[in-house]
Amino acid sequence: MMNSQTRVISFHYTLTNKAGEVIDTSRDQQEPFSYLEGKSQIIPGLEKVLALLNVGDTKKIEVAAADAYGMPDAQLVVEVSRDKLPSSNEITVGDQFQASGPQGEMLLFRVLELNGDQVKLDGNHPLAGEDLVFDVEVMKIRDATNEELAHGHAHHGDGHHH
Ligand SMILES: [Zn+2]
Incomplete structure (x- = not known):
């Protein structure tokens, strides 16, 4: 049934x-x-x-x-300048931020690398x-x-x- x-x-x-x-x-x-x-x-x-x-x-x-x-999307790996990030605190590799992705959806971005004033972020799911x-x-x-x-x-x- x-x-x-x-x-x-x-x-x-x-x-x-x-x-x-x-x-x-x-x-x-x-x-x-x-x-x-x-x-x-x-x-x-x-x-x-x-x-x-x-x-x-x-x-x-x-x-x-x-x-x-899903498969990693290269478009979700982005570099932004540090002052674009919501946190005024010190940023370290592994920190996470909510931000909108290319289609406007909210994604969790992880900090991959710090390069001077530039921060490399990855919006892909860790898995x-x-x-x-x-x-x-x-x-x-x-x-x-x-x-x-x-x-x-x-x-x-x-x-x-x-
Ligand atoms: Zn409930």
Whole structure:
């Protein structure tokens, strides 16, 4: 039977790159990661596979870069003069700034290099171009509440944090 109700899927994951280095894990959190199905809250290559799993299932999901955070875009690596940046504090490599990208969308830019008065920024996602491996375990699947649908995100069992 088809269920047209939007679901909340909660899962634990450990994310590694192709070299087997752990990039992120939910295992050190008190609760698994939860998302509203069909709202593009997780990367498409992961959502597609999770949609087919049941509670208790574990799976190793390999997601090619194109279905994860996409390929790096050279246009998003830009040099700007330091006085164009919002911060008046000292700028160091690795700092991040919100700024609008070429299509006007808000992006998070990381400082790659400092060259005198010039700052080289990268607006690509840090995992752009990376093939990823997710080891997942589905912990819980339930229907979304009306409140969650109205907010557009999943709520945790212990209530509301915003
Ligand atoms: Zn909410």
